[in-house]
Amino acid sequence: MYRIEEPRLGGLRIKEWRRRAHLAVALLFMVLLGSTLGIGLLDHSDAPLTTKMFTAFWDAVNLVTTLGDFSDFNPDQKVFMLVAILATVVVAGYALRQLTGMLSGDDVMVFWENRAMEHKLETLTNHVAVCPFGSVGHLVAARLRDTGATVLVLETDVKQAEKASGLGYMVILGDQNSFDDVLERAKLSTASALFVTGPDPNSNLEITLVAHMLNPGLQIVVSGESDLRRMLLQRAGASTVIDRNDIVAQAMVGQTNAQRPKRT
Known part of the structure; x- marks a missing residue:
């Protein structure tokens, strides 16, 4: 069904969800970047800088994605990882709270139904x-x-x-x-x-x-x-x-x- 007077709240909810999703992605990217720099700078090995940063990036990705396939950490890196894990949990919890349930309302369903009907009516x-x-x-x-x-x-x-x-x-x-x-x-x-x-x-x-x-x-x-x-x-x-x-x-x-x- 296409409603001429479509409830505006559905469109507003979707815009707000997108804004919050962008914010959540930005925060996760900051955690990824911060973890990469922190782990890399605390690497006291004699490996080349590029190798250190690649290993640090690998560990940061595993942290954010919760895969857990980490390399061996020195004591300083382990302390930093505890802080990074806490930050990741906080950001992930914030994202879940902000995004969950926003797109399940009737007004949002009406919005998507109207969009689907628009495509049918065009042809x-x-x-x-x-x-x-x-x-x-x-x-x-x-x-x-x-x-x-x-x-x-x-x-x-x-x-x-x-x-x-x-x-x-x-x-x-x-x-x-x-x-x-x-x-x-x-x-x-x-x-x-x-x-x-x-x-x-x-x-x-x-x-x-x-x-x-x-x-x-x-x-x-x-x-x-x-x-x-x-x-x-x-x-x-x-x-x-x-x-x-x-x-x-x-x-x-x-x-x-x-x-x-x-x-x-």
């Missing part, structure tokens, strides 16, 4: 948008998916959006005030059709108008309940206007013998 083509996912929208989406169409649900209601997402549909969620953004994110420029299935005629008219502006060639199927509403929707850009009452009436009459001519 989305020849899909069918259904708006909203009410009783009619649910049936339309299911029948479209049965035909093999890629269905994208557009919703303003959180529960309906979660229901559609739970059924495996791609979903864009936004409130009424940001629904123009929802239509823009729906990649209507590359869509094959839009089904407007809501019960509010004014909302349907507005969605039809905006969708037609975004893609004048888009096939828009919408319901209308009067001749005036049909005319308004067609002028707004609807390619097909369905009168639900007329369909229901035809279906009801079709179940009886009333429309059949009487035999003489």
